[in-house]
Amino acid sequence: MTDLALDIASRVEAFVRGTVFGYEQDPRWETHGPSAELVAEMRAAAKAAGVLTPHILPGGKHLSQRETALVLQASGLSPLGPVAVNTAAPDEGNMLLLGRVATIAQRARYLAPLVAGETRSSFLMTEPASENGAGSDPSLLRTAARRQGDEWVIDGRKTFVTGIDGASCGIIMARTGEEATMFLAPLPNPAVRIERIIDTIDSTMPGGHAVVTIEDLRLTDADVLGEIGRGFEYAQVRLAPARLSHCMRWLGAAKRAHAIASDYACRRRAFGRLLIDHEGVGFQLADNVIDLRTCEQMIAWCADELDSGKRGSAESSVTKVAVSEALFRIADRCVQVMGATGISDDTVVARIFREIRAFRIYDGPTEVHKFALARRIRRSHLGADG
Template sequence: MTESVDALVERTSAFVRGRVIPLEQDPRWGGHGPSPELVEELRSAAGAADLVAPHLARSGRAALSMRDTARLFRAAGYSPLGPVALNIAAPDEGNMHLLERVANDAQKAERLVPLARGEARSVFLMTEPDNGAGSDPSLLKTRAERAPGGWRISGRKWLITGATGARFAIIMAATEAGATMFLSEMNRDEIVIERVLDTLDSALPGGHAVISLNGLFVADADVLGEVGQGLRYAQIRLAPARLTHCMRWTGAAQRAHDIAARYACERMAFGKPLIDHEGVGFMLADNLIDLKTAELLTDWCAEILDAGARGSQESSMAKVAVSEALYRVADRCVQILGGLGVTRDTIVERVFRELRAFRIYDGPSEVHRWSIANKIKRDIAAQR
């Protein structure tokens, strides 16, 4: 933990508290996320503070390790709008990670550079409706067929985060050689946003959309990586993405706890502050236990990724434990605040909704537990 990282985390924390939190009541933050105008204002402020994608390599400093990234992302996540301002929110942050490791130089120049600068947004088109791919990627129905000079892609996707206003997409489609990733601009006639879903969460720009791909032509030069390697590349993206979600939402849960703790110390009931009633005080104590558990599990998995391991099982363990721990924290905070907790007079109600959704996206807890159990079974079989 170098002084430079300490200073960066402190600057991030000060920026979120001073510039981002005052915008949380802005009417431009609606049910489908912050508006393009609000995103632009947030990004402009972050740019002026030299805090756009601050975890990436830049002149005079290497990219942050995952362990140091965890500290930075927790500080940014203290407001749900913080990661949007710093350009470290999903899906862009995960797409940057994927492009950095898989894209060729031309693709990086065209896609990664403006994405990292916060000048463009992106989407990751994998999940499908109609009994298509979701937690089970083998159900992939979207097809890419060979065409002169490239491919034609047809299918439907849904729960596509950030589609409205995104500049380009990473598309997962089945080919004869296996699942493959493709790059495409979003402003194509063959890409139709059917509708934006009304969802429990609303922190991310562009909401979550249903999209049709109607014979979309993609040139050979826009194949991301190698044909048939899409599922392998998805794993490159997914393990770190699960973990960065844990980092960001730990910051938000800490914020909810801080609000509830202050309220419990100030609010009087039955002749004493709420915190002096064990039913409330013990909930706050359990919050600290869950928050520290989330932090330690995230840092443990981050160190595994820093060591060069894939971390698939470890990130599944962290995702389950952290998402469920943070949800408990938010739920307790709502309960402690009572009537205030179900209003939007504080950020706690919104954090509660976001953390409920977190237990599903990037793989529901049950799928991760199933994957972990299968690993246990394979390990036992290998010992026989």
């Protein structure tokens, strides 16, 4: 680990603890995420503290995945931390993809203000299950882009589009013939209509998660992200690191929840002794320590794989499953150890529990990743024709 990353992570942690913790009871943290006013206020404070978008250095160089892990974990100590310092999904993943694939003009128009924390973005891939659209299986993609003169005309419906309400741009995945292509669309746009914001158990993403109708959206070749027909490939470029980033951020949140539950167990007395001295409680917290250390090592292993230049699809699937399941166990134990206090909003533990529960679904549910890993095992042992 470099001294630079250690210094950045230390400053991010100090900012989150000293400033962001104070916003956790702010009424502007609403049902569908922090309000635009609250986001702007927190980001202004992060900029003043020199920790805004800390994983991207001046000049545009990105920290390594191993270094990023330390920084994003520090930002995740509060559910609002990633939003405040601009390391949150979907912007963090979109910034990485734009940095790798976008043209110079696209970077100037979309990436620069994202890195500056001045705008937000969205990623439009998932489609309604009621229409048998793309979800965990991207091959079901129904949104289509067709040529009409010098324009691309896009029609379709998307769902669980994170943060599109208030976003300034969206990356849209659409079918172009037998393949898929990514398009960059400026927002808001009358051809991209938000039908509704979905009520979900999580509430940290500004703008929430929306159902969106795309009707007669007209774009040009200048709006194509990367090359035509390489959308599925670019999705993997984005998704593997994005899965790992979720692990990094929520590891920080789980550590926070564990610290609060441990403090509670070491102060609360029942049946003549501290809760920590009851085996049923102490062993749960001991299991948390084991799971936390395991998560750290899984994240480091996957980060090293990505830093070595590998695509990391299998490695990120393994890590996403192992870490999301372990972090949920940790959050659940914290709630249990704290009893009635654990299910209340008197501490941030209940909210962390809800957020981490959603993480077991986002970026592919556990079962889908296991299915993909099983197919790899089958190919390895039986071959393509086995």
